[in-house]
Amino acid sequence: MSMTFAEYAQLIVYFALLLSGGFALGKYMTYIFEGEAGAGLPLLKQLEQLTYKAGGIDPRIEMTWVTYSRSLMGFSLISFVALYALQRMQNLLPFNPESLQAVSADSAFNTTISFISNTNWQGYSGETTLSYLSQMLGLTVQNFVSAAVGISVLVALIRGIVRHQSNTIGNFWSDLTRSIIHILLPLSVVLALMLVWQGAIQNFNAYVEYTPLEQHQDPKDKYKIAMGPAASQIAIKQLGTNGGGFFNVNSSHPYENPTSLSNLFETLAILIIPVGLCFTFGFMVKRLKEGLALLWAMSFIFFILLALGLWAEFTPNSAMPLSGNMEGKETRFGITSSMLWATCTTAASNGSVNCMHDSLTPLGGLVPMVLMQLGEIIYGGVGSGLYGMIIFAIVAVFVAGLMVGRTPEYLGKKIEAFEIKMSTLVLLIPPFVVLIGTAIAVSIEAGKAGVLNQSVHGFSEILYAFSSAGNNNGSAFAGLSANTPFYNYALGVAMFISRYWLALPVLAIAGSLAQKKLIPASNGTIPTTGPLFIGFLISIVLIVGALTFIPALALGPIVEHLQMTFGAK
Amino acid sequence: MKELFDSLKIFLILTLITGIAYPLLVTGLAQAFFNDKANGSLVIQKGKIIGSKLLGQNFSAPKYFTARQSATTPAYNAAASSGSNLGPLSEKLKVNIEQKYQDLKRSGIQNPDSLLLTTSASGLDPDISPAAAKCQAESVANARHIPVQTVLDLIARNTKPRQFGFLGEEVVNVLLLNLDLDQSQNR
Numbered sequence: 001m002s003m004t005f006a007e008y009a010q011l012i013v014y015f016a017l018l019l020s021g022g023f024a025l026g027k028y029m030t031y032i033f034e035g036e037a038g039a040g041l042p043l044l045k046q047l048e049q050l051t052y053k054a055g056g057i058d059p060r061i062e063m064t065w066v067t068y069s070r071s072l073m074g075f076s077l078i079s080f081v082a083l084y085a086l087q088r089m090q091n092l093l094p095f096n097p098e099s100l101q102a103v104s105a106d107s108a109f110n111t112t113i114s115f116i117s118n119t120n121w122q123g124y125s126g127e128t129t130l131s132y133l134s135q136m137l138g139l140t141v142q143n144f145v146s147a148a149v150g151i152s153v154l155v156a157l158i159r160g161i162v163r164h165q166s167n168t169i170g171n172f173w174s175d176l177t178r179s180i181i182h183i184l185l186p187l188s189v190v191l192a193l194m195l196v197w198q199g200a201i202q203n204f205n206a207y208v209e210y211t212p213l214e215q216h217q218d219p220k221d222k223y224k225i226a227m228g229p230a231a232s233q234i235a236i237k238q239l240g241t242n243g244g245g246f247f248n249v250n251s252s253h254p255y256e257n258p259t260s261l262s263n264l265f266e267t268l269a270i271l272i273i274p275v276g277l278c279f280t281f282g283f284m285v286k287r288l289k290e291g292l293a294l295l296w297a298m299s300f301i302f303f304i305l306l307a308l309g310l311w312a313e314f315t316p317n318s319a320m321p322l323s324g325n326m327e328g329k330e331t332r333f334g335i336t337s338s339m340l341w342a343t344c345t346t347a348a349s350n351g352s353v354n355c356m357h358d359s360l361t362p363l364g365g366l367v368p369m370v371l372m373q374l375g376e377i378i379y380g381g382v383g384s385g386l387y388g389m390i391i392f393a394i395v396a397v398f399v400a401g402l403m404v405g406r407t408p409e410y411l412g413k414k415i416e417a418f419e420i421k422m423s424t425l426v427l428l429i430p431p432f433v434v435l436i437g438t439a440i441a442v443s444i445e446a447g448k449a450g451v452l453n454q455s456v457h458g459f460s461e462i463l464y465a466f467s468s469a470g471n472n473n474g475s476a477f478a479g480l481s482a483n484t485p486f487y488n489y490a491l492g493v494a495m496f497i498s499r500y501w502l503a504l505p506v507l508a509i510a511g512s513l514a515q516k517k518l519i520p521a522s523n524g525t526i527p528t529t530g531p532l533f534i535g536f537l538i539s540i541v542l543i544v545g546a547l548t549f550i551p552a553l554a555l556g557p558i559v560e561h562l563q564m565t566f567g568a569k
Numbered sequence: 570m571k572e573l574f575d576s577l578k579i580f581l582i583l584t585l586i587t588g589i590a591y592p593l594l595v596t597g598l599a600q601a602f603f604n605d606k607a608n609g610s611l612v613i614q615k616g617k618i619i620g621s622k623l624l625g626q627n628f629s630a631p632k633y634f635t636a637r638q639s640a641t642t643p644a645y646n647a648a649a650s651s652g653s654n655l656g657p658l659s660e661k662l663k664v665n666i667e668q669k670y671q672d673l674k675r676s677g678i679q680n681p682d683s684l685l686l687t688t689s690a691s692g693l694d695p696d697i698s699p700a701a702a703k704c705q706a707e708s709v710a711n712a713r714h715i716p717v718q719t720v721l722d723l724i725a726r727n728t729k730p731r732q733f734g735f736l737g738e739e740v741v742n743v744l745l746l747n748l749d750l751d752q753s754q755n756r
Contacts, residue, residue: 005735007735009735013735047586051579051583055575056575057575057578071572074572078580082584127648136589137584140588140592141584141588145587173575173579177579181586189591192599196595196599196606197602197606198606199610199622199623201608202596202600202607203596203599207648208618209618210619211617211618211619213620213626213633213744213751214629216627216629216644217643224648225609225621225624227608231595232591233592247650248650248651249690249691252690252691253691254621254693258610259737260738261733261737263737317657319658321670325657327657327687328652328654328655328689329689330696331637331689331697331740332737333737333738337738353690355690356652359653359656359662360657361657453654453655456658457656457657479654560657
């Protein structure tokens with residue numbers, strides 16, 4: 001099999017829509033965040049004001065980075081308690097037509113951290129574990145707010161860059177509320193309805209009994225179809241780079257993603273806000289080129305990995321009598337749309353799937369793994385992706401500064417020891433969590449017991465799980481039975497660390513940059529927009545990622561690829 | 570402490586907006602404008618629900634087109650979706666493929682398309698490719714004692730082109746094709 005003209009057309013149309021949509025959205029988001037309180041559509045403006053009023057919040061009060069962080073952590077703590085309690089008590093609460101039981105302690109712990117940290121690792125199986133109430137009041141809410149927290153941290157960092165000799169970086173409550181009410185909410189309503197139009201379900205019915213055309217089992221075992229308010233959750237899980245599906249198999253389920261058109265919408269929704277935020281960054285620092293430089297660096301890495309993945313999936317598997325890899329894929333999507341999704345969902349920290357990543361070819365599965373391990377900065381999670389990339393840009397100017405013997409500066413701000421220390425934390429914590437977590441899991445029985453596929457591929461399943469949790473992605477090699485106390489707790493801790501121990505240093509950098517003086521560009525300033533810098537930034541990202549993960553990858557997908565190509569043993 | 574108190578208030582308000590108002594608004598609009606689809610695109614025949622247009626079913630009788638392999642228990646369980654999650658070098662995958670191949674051969678399909686040997690992602694894939702349908706035309710025609718051309722015509726009629734000519738893949742919905750087969754013989 002090989003790619004046809006129509007398949008190239010899919011990719012071209014996708015990127016054309018992504019970039020043009022991202023540009024328009026980027027402009028809109030700039031308007032929302034730069035405007036005085038009350039920019040935006042009149043109805044949404046009223047809702048925003050109402051929120052402040054009911055909450056007794058003054059959105060004009062400026063916060064230092066410390067207050068901003070405390071608000072963020074306080075909010076996350078409340079979220080944690082509420083979501084955990086909701087799952088533990090769902091059997092006592094309404095909207096539970098299937099009478100599902102309370103979620104177990106370890107699974108509820110895992111799912112709670114997973115959703116408040118915008119990871120949305122799915123340790124549970126949606127239709128057999130969670131009541132409609134838990135899905136809506138718990139998960140859907142966190143899909144919105146955890147994404148909005150990511151956007152807020154990014155906007156605070158951008159303010160830190162733009163402001164000078166200032167102690168404050170904005171108001172957390174205002175950033176949070178605006179992200180939800182003016183950005184995530186309207187986009188979600190529109191997307192949800194477009195999905196229902198294509199066939200995604202949205203109801204509160206009990207599961208439907210039916211009589212199939214050809215009966216197979218004892219008639220007293222009923223045939224049932226799972227129902228529920230799916231579309232509203234799917235829309236926000238795509239847009240908010242959340243990814244936790246309504247159903248067990250996520251967006252490969254025909255009720256979550258019924259047609260190729262719904263698939264196009266959902267794939268666009270994964271990346272549109274992260275791409276849009278690159279433009280927003282450019283507009284807010286008043287130098288669009290700075291945003292574009294980061295966007296091109298991201299896109300370059302994205303294209304290379306997408307091409308590798310497509311090549312791997314279209315190449316016949318010499319170990320099986322199959323032409324092209326359709327195991328674990330849906331007919332309506334085929335290989336191209338499936339691999340495009342796999343690349344987008346792991347480039348962004350989304351983690352939703354429309355094919356089973358565990359059944360990808362070795363190199364096809366390496367692509368999502370690498371994208372996560374690079375730190376979820378290739379477009380990345382909403383907000384978190386771009387703030388991660390800005391940290392890489394700071395490190396890049398620092399390294400470049402060392403090479404030419406100049407004091408590094410980024411966007412008119414001197415980069416000094418404090419910023420570099422904080423950036424180092426951001427760069428080092430996720431790999432540490434991933435590699436140590438994997439090492440522990442492969443060394444103990446509780447970890448090894450979870451694998452479905454034996455030997456090399458089993459190692460890949462574990463490495464994938466920790467790469468996913470340790471970078472807040474949430475996708476899985478789903479053969480791993482991760483709904484066990486060990487994995488629920490271990491991955492829960494990994495998700496917690498890699499979310500908050502990254503967001504806080506970023507806010508610290510924002511606070512520190514905001515206090516600095518602006519220094520005018522001089523001859524000695526390294527330009528951060530040209531091809532030279534973009535290339536340099538790409539190299540820094542790849543070198544840091546490669547040095548950290550190539551040994552682990554060599555033990556997993558790379559060995560498996562060699563086994564597949566040259567025969568095992 | 571102030572931060573915690575503010576958090577609680579804002580959290581409750583945002584829960585109201587995103588956890589209650591938002592899904593109810595979407596449900597209301599969806600039920601009003603896309604009633605059939607919002608409720609699962611169910612197929613109803615003689616007053617009985619016989620499935621959904623969007624969800625595959627298990628077919629093994631020779632008179633029906635067979636669908637892809639399904640990893641749910643039992644196969645095509647629309648209340649518990651699942652993929653096989655078997656890796657590219659899995660022994661079990663190899664066995665699954667070989668078994669399905671033999672099964673198909675036994676039911677008279679001489680050259681099964683490789684799509685039929687693989688397991689879908691959801692376990693509920695409603696579709697197969699036109700090639701995977703055509704390779705079954707002869708055996709279905711034999712089982713029903715009708716001309717192969719009739720069956721091929723039905724496949725052509727049930728083939729959905731790529732959306733807008735380039736999105737996704739060409740597919741044949743197995744349930745609708747089988748229903749069409751039954752109906753064309755009853756006429």
